[in-house]
Amino acid sequence: xxxxxxxxxxxxxxxxxxxxxxxxxxxxxxxxxxxxxxxxxxxxxxxxxxxxxxxxxxxxxxxxxxxxxxxxxxxxxxxxxxxxxxxxxxxxxxxxxxxxxxxxxxxxxxxxxxxxxxxxxxxxxxxxxxxxxxxxxxxxxxxxxxxxxxxxxxxxxxxxxxxxxxxxxxxxxxxxxxxxxxxxxxxxxxxxxxxxxxxxxxxxxxxxxxxxxxxxxxxxxxxxxxxxxxxxxxxxxxxxxxxxxxxxxxxxxxxxxxxxxxxxxxxxxxxxxxxxxxxxxxxxxxxxxxxxxxxxxxxxx
Numbered sequence: 001x002x003x004x005x006x007x008x009x010x011x012x013x014x015x016x017x018x019x020x021x022x023x024x025x026x027x028x029x030x031x032x033x034x035x036x037x038x039x040x041x042x043x044x045x046x047x048x049x050x051x052x053x054x055x056x057x058x059x060x061x062x063x064x065x066x067x068x069x070x071x072x073x074x075x076x077x078x079x080x081x082x083x084x085x086x087x088x089x090x091x092x093x094x095x096x097x098x099x100x101x102x103x104x105x106x107x108x109x110x111x112x113x114x115x116x117x118x119x120x121x122x123x124x125x126x127x128x129x130x131x132x133x134x135x136x137x138x139x140x141x142x143x144x145x146x147x148x149x150x151x152x153x154x155x156x157x158x159x160x161x162x163x164x165x166x167x168x169x170x171x172x173x174x175x176x177x178x179x180x181x182x183x184x185x186x187x188x189x190x191x192x193x194x195x196x197x198x199x200x201x202x203x204x205x206x207x208x209x210x211x212x213x214x215x216x217x218x219x220x221x222x223x224x225x226x227x228x229x230x231x232x233x234x235x236x237x238x239x240x241x242x243x244x245x246x247x248x249x250x251x252x253x254x255x256x257x258x259x260x261x262x263x264x265x266x267x268x269x270x271x272x273x274x275x276x277x278x279x280x281x282x283x284x285x286x287x288x289x290x291x292x293x294x295x296x297x298x299x300x301x
Contacts, residue, residue: 064090084251149288151299152231155241159227162244162281166224168270170217173210173260180207206263209256213266216253220244234300238293245285248278 031039035048060082067078079090148158176184187202202208223240226232232240260266292298 082251083249086252089251089255149284149292149298152237152301155237155289156228156231159224159244163221163224163228165270166217166220169257169266170214170221172266172270173213173217174265175214176207176210181211184208184211206265209259209263210265212252212256213260216247216250216256219247234293234298237300238290238298241285241289245282245290248282248285250278254278 031037031046033049035046038045064078064082067081068075071077075090082090084090148154184202184205184207187205188199188208190196190202191199223243227237227240227244257266257271261268261271289298
């Protein structure tokens with residue numbers, strides 16, 4: 001990791017600003033891992049690493065698992081690390097690893113499993129550290145003000161682009177039938193507020209992913225439609241952008257989208273707008289629109 005960052009620093013002439021995190025991953029990190037193309041920073045084709053490339057989502061799950069197991073099953077720490085709004089999101093990410101379920105749920109085998117996991121911890125810690133570095137870099141990324149924030153016309157074009165991207169995904173997701181909705185509501189309410197196995201199974205279902213995606217899409221499409229089509233007073237425009245920025249980095253939504261891609265309900269091409277990109281766009285909106293408005297610097301013409 002240090003080598004990759006040093007290469008990036010040299011290319012940027014000492015400036016520690018990562019202009020595009022996804023490009024850094026695709027142009028620098030992945031070539032050094034998979035070795036099948038030229039690294040655009042060192043301008044060489046590195047030898048393939050023995051580490052398998054799994055992507056940011058796998059890094060997120062690895063960090064979550066490492067933290068929970070290192071803290072003896074403390075879900076709250078993992079929830080804070082991953083910035084999940086609700087604990088159920090953390091549980092759904094965590095429960096996919098079978099060995100961790102045994103670690104938490106079977107007291108008779110805790111000692112043996114702990115010994116095995118202690119052997120794995122150095123690797124898992126490195127995964128967690130890499131993920132944390134990427135989160136920090138994403139915060140740096142949003143410090144530059146994007147050109148589309150400069151005036152009303154450009155902001156309307158950006159809103160239209162976001163609207164079309166999200167609408168394209170929304171159109172691929174079917175609505176739940178009344179029977180499916182009744183089943184989902186019944187399963188989710190069966191635990192009386194507790195995360196029972198029955199509730200967790202329902203939360204990992206196709207119906208729950210569809211329900212989460214549909215509601216999340218609607219909360220974004222409505223304000224974006226107004227932003228792209230109406231010349232609103234400056235205050236009203238900023239309020240709508242604030243609404244969009246607060247709803248874009250919704251982990252529940254983007255994890256549901258990832259699941260729907262795996263279920264082949266949403267195409268991979270249209271779902272290229274994923275959680276990391278959504279978080280970065282949210283930060284750019286706050287810096288380029290909301291904060292500039294509060295400082296009296298936003299061009300509303």
